[in-house]
Amino acid sequence: MDDNLSEELLAVLARDVDYLPDKPEETAETTLAALWLTAAGESISAAGAVGRQLPSLDRRQQDKLRAMVRRRVAGIPLAHITGRQQFMGIELLTTPQALIPRKETEILARAAVRLLKKIEERVEQPMVMDVCTGAGNLAVAMALHCLACRVYAADLSEDAVALAKRNFVFHGIESRCKVFTGDLFAAFDGQEVMGKMDLITCNPPYISTARVGEMKHEIHDHEPSLAFDGGAFGIKILHRLIKDAPRYLKESGWLAFEVGLGQGEAMIKRMQKKYSYTEVSPLVDEKGETRGIIARNGGVK
Numbered sequence: 042m043d044d045n046l047s048e049e050l051l052a053v054l055a056r057d058v059d060y061l062p063d064k065p066e067e068t069a070e071t072t073l074a075a076l077w078l079t080a081a082g083e084s085i086s087a088a089g090a091v092g093r094q095l096p097s098l099d100r101r102q103q104d105k106l107r108a109m110v111r112r113r114v115a116g117i118p119l120a121h122i123t124g125r126q127q128f129m130g131i132e133l134l135t136t137p138q139a140l141i142p143r144k145e146t147e148i149l150a151r152a153a154v155r156l157l158k159k160i161e162e163r164v165e166q167p168m169v170m171d172v173c174t175g176a177g178n179l180a181v182a183m184a185l186h187c188l189a190c191r192v193y194a195a196d197l198s199e200d201a202v203a204l205a206k207r208n209f210v211f212h213g214i215e216s217r218c219k220v221f222t223g224d225l226f227a228a229f230d231g232q233e234v235m236g237k238m239d240l241i242t243c244n245p246p247y248i249s250t251a252r253v254g255e256m257k258h259e260i261h262d263h264e265p266s267l268a269f270d271g272g273a274f275g276i277k278i279l280h281r282l283i284k285d286a287p288r289y290l291k292e293s294g295w296l297a298f299e300v301g302l303g304q305g306e307a308m309i310k311r312m313q314k315k316y317s318y319t320e321v322s323p324l325v326d327e328k329g330e331t332r333g334i335i336a337r338n339g340g341v342k
């Protein structure tokens with residue numbers, strides 16, 4: 042019975058779902074496994090379900106699974122059905138009110154963890170900020186890889202802040218990770234954070250307003266546009282980030298952030314010419330495209 046159900050639903054998921062390149066971990070097989078385990082009572086992401094044994098389902102669970110497959114076929118993102126997404130091998134809670142963390146952001150996360158490991162060698166309790174935190178994925182990854190660090194996270198969206206807070210509790214790191222609501226660094230007004238940060242991370246909205254309207258339905262209709270819309274040219278938040286970050290960084294503290302395809306070169310030039318950043322370096326993907334930038338604070342210009 043379970044074999045027949047599995048074959049039937051796998052065929053539906055292979056035929057009727059458009060798998061998007063920004064979630065390469067999602068295939069018909071991983072989707073079925075994630076939905077199957079979720080129907081069985083264990084909410085889990087596609088990546089988390091890989092290689093898992095699938096339990097027998099009773100009639101009620103089978104009906105639940107069929108209903109979830111129908112929602113997925115209708116274009117609802119998998120993470121909104123399971124309530125989970127994996128980031129850096131870590132299961133996170135997701136909601137439709139915040140961006141689903143993407144695999145591509147792991148390029149930035151890995152660079153941030155590398156920097157933190159270096160910082161940890163000379164700083165007992167590294168201080169980290171994650172602005173535009175969304176689900177809190179970068180903040181959680183840094184806090185779990187660096188057990189001594191303190192994280193200040195923030196987002197303009199109250200829904201995102203609520204989700205980030207739930208993710209901190211989910212991973213038992215809420216005593217080291219605080220999250221605030223507000224516009225970029227204004228979220229930290231009243232906190233004693235100026236000039237205190239060893240590392241600031243940010244995955245900002247960087248898509249131009251016109252292109253946000255052209256995104257795939259699955260993304261455009263189901264994820265908040267605030268997470269994507271970087272203004273007329275896509276660079277509004279990026280420009281504010283590189284201008285304001287030095288005020289919050291220690292001398293020689295690091296800024297690490299994600300950029301959209303094609304934005305890296307101009308951003309690197311701007312950081313070198315207009316500001317006092319040093320050691321400005323691109324973070325590249327497997328195709329050699331710049332998808333992030335790291336740089337050291339050289340003082341406020």
Ligand SMILES: C[S@@+](CC[C@H](N)C(=O)[O-])C[C@H]1O[C@@H](n2cnc3c(N)ncnc32)[C@H](O)[C@@H]1O
Nearest residue numbers: 142173174175196197198224225244245246268
């Ligand atoms: C691309 S998403 C990144 C979310 C998360 N850090 C990640 O990597 O998946 C950008 C986030 O920036 C937030 N945001 C947009 N404008 C903002 C602003 N002016 N100040 C703070 N956060 C902002 C959005 O709500 C969204 O959560």
